[in-house]
Amino acid sequence: MPLDFKHTKLPNGLNILAEVNDDAHTAAVGFFVRTGARDEAPAVMGVSHFLEHMMFKGTDRRSADDVNREFDEIGANYNAFTSHEQTVYYAHVLPEMLPNAVDLFADMLRPSLRQDDFDMEKKVILEEIGMYDDRPEWRLHDRLLEEHFGNHGLGYRVLGTAQTVGDLTSTQMRDYFTQRYSPDNLVVAAAGRLDFDALCADVEARCGHWSPTDATRSYATPPTTDKRIAIDDDKVTRQYIAMLCEGPSAQDELRYPAKVLADVLGDSDGSRLYWALVDKGLSDDADFSMLPHDRCGQFMAFASCDPKRAEQVEATLLQTLDAIVGPGFDISDDEVTRAKNKLATKATLQGERPAGRMQALGSHWSYQGRYLPLNEELDRLMAVTVDDVRSVVERYTLSPRTIATLGPGK
Amino acid sequence: MPLDFKHTKLPNGLNILAEVNDDAHTAAVGFFVRTGARDEAPAVMGVSHFLEHMMFKGTDRRSADDVNREFDEIGANYNAFTSHEQTVYYAHVLPEMLPNAVDLFADMLRPSLRQDDFDMEKKVILEEIGMYDDRPEWRLHDRLLEEHFGNHGLGYRVLGTAQTVGDLTSTQMRDYFTQRYSPDNLVVAAAGRLDFDALCADVEARCGHWSPTDATRSYATPPTTDKRIAIDDDKVTRQYIAMLCEGPSAQDELRYPAKVLADVLGDSDGSRLYWALVDKGLSDDADFSMLPHDRCGQFMAFASCDPKRAEQVEATLLQTLDAIVGPGFDISDDEVTRAKNKLATKATLQGERPAGRMQALGSHWSYQGRYLPLNEELDRLMAVTVDDVRSVVERYTLSPRTIATLGPGK
Numbered sequence: 140m141p142l143d144f145k146h147t148k149l150p151n152g153l154n155i156l157a158e159v160n161d162d163a164h165t166a167a168v169g170f171f172v173r174t175g176a177r178d179e180a181p182a183v184m185g186v187s188h189f190l191e192h193m194m195f196k197g198t199d200r201r202s203a204d205d206v207n208r209e210f211d212e213i214g215a216n217y218n219a220f221t222s223h224e225q226t227v228y229y230a231h232v233l234p235e236m237l238p239n240a241v242d243l244f245a246d247m248l249r250p251s252l253r254q255d256d257f258d259m260e261k262k263v264i265l266e267e268i269g270m271y272d273d274r275p276e277w278r279l280h281d282r283l284l285e286e287h288f289g290n291h292g293l294g295y296r297v298l299g300t301a302q303t304v305g306d307l308t309s310t311q312m313r314d315y316f317t318q319r320y321s322p323d324n325l326v327v328a329a330a331g332r333l334d335f336d337a338l339c340a341d342v343e344a345r346c347g348h349w350s351p352t353d354a355t356r357s358y359a360t361p362p363t364t365d366k367r368i369a370i371d372d373d374k375v376t377r378q379y380i381a382m383l384c385e386g387p388s389a390q391d392e393l394r395y396p397a398k399v400l401a402d403v404l405g406d407s408d409g410s411r412l413y414w415a416l417v418d419k420g421l422s423d424d425a426d427f428s429m430l431p432h433d434r435c436g437q438f439m440a441f442a443s444c445d446p447k448r449a450e451q452v453e454a455t456l457l458q459t460l461d462a463i464v465g466p467g468f469d470i471s472d473d474e475v476t477r478a479k480n481k482l483a484t485k486a487t488l489q490g491e492r493p494a495g496r497m498q499a500l501g502s503h504w505s506y507q508g509r510y511l512p513l514n515e516e517l518d519r520l521m522a523v524t525v526d527d528v529r530s531v532v533e534r535y536t537l538s539p540r541t542i543a544t545l546g547p548g549k
Numbered sequence: 550m551p552l553d554f555k556h557t558k559l560p561n562g563l564n565i566l567a568e569v570n571d572d573a574h575t576a577a578v579g580f581f582v583r584t585g586a587r588d589e590a591p592a593v594m595g596v597s598h599f600l601e602h603m604m605f606k607g608t609d610r611r612s613a614d615d616v617n618r619e620f621d622e623i624g625a626n627y628n629a630f631t632s633h634e635q636t637v638y639y640a641h642v643l644p645e646m647l648p649n650a651v652d653l654f655a656d657m658l659r660p661s662l663r664q665d666d667f668d669m670e671k672k673v674i675l676e677e678i679g680m681y682d683d684r685p686e687w688r689l690h691d692r693l694l695e696e697h698f699g700n701h702g703l704g705y706r707v708l709g710t711a712q713t714v715g716d717l718t719s720t721q722m723r724d725y726f727t728q729r730y731s732p733d734n735l736v737v738a739a740a741g742r743l744d745f746d747a748l749c750a751d752v753e754a755r756c757g758h759w760s761p762t763d764a765t766r767s768y769a770t771p772p773t774t775d776k777r778i779a780i781d782d783d784k785v786t787r788q789y790i791a792m793l794c795e796g797p798s799a800q801d802e803l804r805y806p807a808k809v810l811a812d813v814l815g816d817s818d819g820s821r822l823y824w825a826l827v828d829k830g831l832s833d834d835a836d837f838s839m840l841p842h843d844r845c846g847q848f849m850a851f852a853s854c855d856p857k858r859a860e861q862v863e864a865t866l867l868q869t870l871d872a873i874v875g876p877g878f879d880i881s882d883d884e885v886t887r888a889k890n891k892l893a894t895k896a897t898l899q900g901e902r903p904a905g906r907m908q909a910l911g912s913h914w915s916y917q918g919r920y921l922p923l924n925e926e927l928d929r930l931m932a933v934t935v936d937d938v939r940s941v942v943e944r945y946t947l948s949p950r951t952i953a954t955l956g957p958g959k
Binding site for chain 1: 572573574575617618620621622623624625626627628641642643669670671672673675676677679680682683685783784785786787818819827828829830831832833834853854855883886887888889890891892893894895897898900901902903904
């Protein structure tokens, strides 16, 4: 597979990147905006996600129907998502349709934000928030973040609350938009069969006149203390247990061994938690994962079970983690090798498609400001040793931790 | 992409297929067993899915730990699933690991079914069944199938019930296994960079001595009548509405236009239901899809919303469907073209990876008994006209229908 990395930066600060693969059957493009719930003022919590919805509601050149119809006409598989740190708009298309997708996104990202559409879309968001009521894991996840992060933006709800979304005005949204959707806070990433010069010409023609705003982000350190919260709710029939503690950031050199550690402890295909909880019939689900963020990071553990086993499952979960901290560290060469093999196959599988490479490219640039070829990623992963994994445990100690539980109570 | 289709059939009836792609970076293999909930006696409901779990519990040559460890050692991304009609075991690996994956699966599919493992795994399955209690959509889905299909096997729960799984004996499981996991009821499908002759030699060495059983399947016609069931449950906070009616089977020539119809009516990226319900802020989710089965098929519609809008949403959902039946049929050329473009891109994206081609290959052979190249699939899709879509509506009329709702009640 002949891969060719290309990069250019427009005078207004907009980065355009592509990994060109002439053998690919499709092309993928994403507009990665470095903004999310973390970057919101508390009073406008949810504005990033709401704004993502509004981007599909039309521009000076296009109605909402036009946007949707044109994506469908070119057969695009397109979508968008908002997290605490990113808002990403992306499409997978047949190669000849790439310029149309770029034209659509570039236009969409300068939306009309019409008051009627704003009022209507608010109802859509409130419906989406309502849907959370019947999803115990999501509710617990939100509460865990709130408890753990306190006033730090990583504790905000991506969807906002019925209160903050209900109170939001279109003026507040427009202000946020103007500040955050600036070319210097945005990366365009593409992959697959494509003409990079033509892509750059298209992006420059449409986005070259956008004004930079020097958009920044607060890097306050999140609090870390031991905390425990138990929520009783008789509408819930299962017991849910979640834990959050400090881990490596997206920039931390320890993130490769940390990924291996997370796989050894919590991969759903077989891991220490899997064997201790799921395989024994104690939990229906148990996992441990790494949540790397911009200049800070976390580890998260989760399990759900029959409420009558709540104490046993929580104790087993925590013992499994505590067992490797300090002199008890016993992660073996074999475990590390197996985890690396699994992760290498996953990365290779993701890298087989332009869709996967585009996401890796855009996300990596947003966090690291550089290109990471798949081969380098694999090399760094395969170089991880047991000592590296031990260093992660020594550095982070999986504590202090916030534990949150949700269940029917006694 | 130079694709080469290969097929051979062993004397005991086992079909081996592969789509060889020398440019691929991975290889994928799946063992497709033509058995599922549909093929169970009511008293052993859930045995197919339970058996799928037991396959990972070891053989004469390997313990459960060996199976798991060896998959990890080769870095396989592997899994299995059970539906009403299939039980599939599959792995995605780096090409040099394919023979190891084949050796593992071929051995696993002659499991020891040890009583201790059976007793332990029963607890795991009961946990999995328990997890459904907090998933209103899944509960409603199960009830909808039960109501619609009555005593027909497509109405059985894939997981079984706490009662049927609790009562199941290992002897019953062994009998089911012996009858259903026969070489003439099984297809091995592979895709990606691989040596077909070596694959056949490996499969023959391990599975060539398995005995055929002439396993069959009942093709009783499912009942179709108008039915309505409303479940009130004050543990649920949202209203869920689901509908099932007759549609084309996996063998029906109308399945391509039916797929287009389903996209026009119910695609989540923009469709008639999306615009009528989600875009208006009435529902958080609304869709319409085709469920093609072996020699029979269904269409399914679904929406969820705030309970105070239950009646409005259900009425809008049904009106959107009814509007196209009979003289009101007004699906346009444009809508059909857009749906075809979307579906073509999806199929091309899926076909980009060996993992996707292996699934298509195995599933298509299980249902059609023949090879369908991606190009032919795309040609058949792109040939669909408005008249073809009208024929689907005329043939199936989207009625009689079973409607099931789940909500907190008044």
